[in-house]
Amino acid sequence: xxxxxxxxxxxxxxxxxxxxxxxxxxxxxxxxxxxxxxxxxxxxxxxxxxxxxxxxxxxxxxxxxxxxxxxxxxxxxxxxxxxxxxxxxxxxxxxxxxxxxxxxxxxxxxxxxxxxxxxxxxxxxxxxxxxxxxxxxxxxxxxxxxxxxxxxxxxxxxxxxxxxxxxxxxxxxxxxxxxxxxxxxxxxxxxxxxxxxxxxxxxxxxxxxxxxxxxxxxxxxxxxxxxxxxxxxxxxxxxxxxxxxxxxxxxxxxxxxxxxxxxxxxxxxxxx
Numbered sequence: 001x002x003x004x005x006x007x008x009x010x011x012x013x014x015x016x017x018x019x020x021x022x023x024x025x026x027x028x029x030x031x032x033x034x035x036x037x038x039x040x041x042x043x044x045x046x047x048x049x050x051x052x053x054x055x056x057x058x059x060x061x062x063x064x065x066x067x068x069x070x071x072x073x074x075x076x077x078x079x080x081x082x083x084x085x086x087x088x089x090x091x092x093x094x095x096x097x098x099x100x101x102x103x104x105x106x107x108x109x110x111x112x113x114x115x116x117x118x119x120x121x122x123x124x125x126x127x128x129x130x131x132x133x134x135x136x137x138x139x140x141x142x143x144x145x146x147x148x149x150x151x152x153x154x155x156x157x158x159x160x161x162x163x164x165x166x167x168x169x170x171x172x173x174x175x176x177x178x179x180x181x182x183x184x185x186x187x188x189x190x191x192x193x194x195x196x197x198x199x200x201x202x203x204x205x206x207x208x209x210x211x212x213x214x215x216x217x218x219x220x221x222x223x224x225x226x227x228x229x230x231x232x233x234x235x236x237x238x239x240x241x242x243x244x245x246x247x248x249x250x251x252x253x254x255x256x257x258x259x260x261x262x263x264x265x266x267x268x269x270x271x272x
Contacts, residue, residue, distance in 0.1 A: 022198035022225035117151025
């Protein structure tokens with residue numbers, strides 16, 4: 001039998017999640033919070049959600065319960081070579097533009113909100129296969145520690161790898177029963193970190209980035225959190241750097257700081 005989540009407790013939980021992550025949960029998603037968190041209330045032998053929010057807000061040692069709460073509500077849907085036209089734009093336009101502007105050297109790419117690692121590992125594979133001449137620094141961050149732990153293990157199922165071209169699948173993965181284990185050469189090319197995109201202190205650690213992928217995450221933010229995150233991402237980029245967001249997303253009502261341009265069916269946002 002389910003544990004009832006009162007409207008007032010839901011609003012308190014929602015506001016707390018928003019404060020800690022920037023993720024806004026609408027009234028229509030009350031059932032989502034209830035289903036995701038009921039198990040946590042039961043596991044801790046609590047009487048109800050009121051006790052749970054008291055635990056998270058006031059009795060969480062070192063923020064452990066807060067971390068687990070955020071982990072529970074964050075969406076982790078992703079897979080390799082998602083929205084492949086973005087990678088075409090990266091290889092055929094963005095990288096040539098950056099090398100033309102700065103000459104040869106190191107390129108720094110950041111996969112923001114990387115979830116379980118498919119996006120940054122896809123970027124790494126593409127560079128290994130197509131641009132081995134470039135020295136790549138590849139960073140990947142997420143607010144969910146459990147997602148990052150999974151990314152560092154780099155063991156994926158057939159759903160996650162279904163779009164990987166066959167030559168890449170054979171070269172960079174080893175099949176073990178129903179799973180695909182990523183090659184060590186790809187694993188070691190990515191540096192993972194826990195960063196909340198609305199946390200100014202942590203975001204200031206990311207500077208002088210050439211390209212930022214921040215796809216399919218801004219849709220979970222309300223307008224204020226979206227503007228804050230995008231402003232912080234802008235500060236992280238080098239002049240002339242590029243921001244790539246999801247195909248269903250737009251910065252039209254968020255900021256005018258970037259210069260939008262279109263190539264390979266992709267809208268790119270460039271820092272002036």
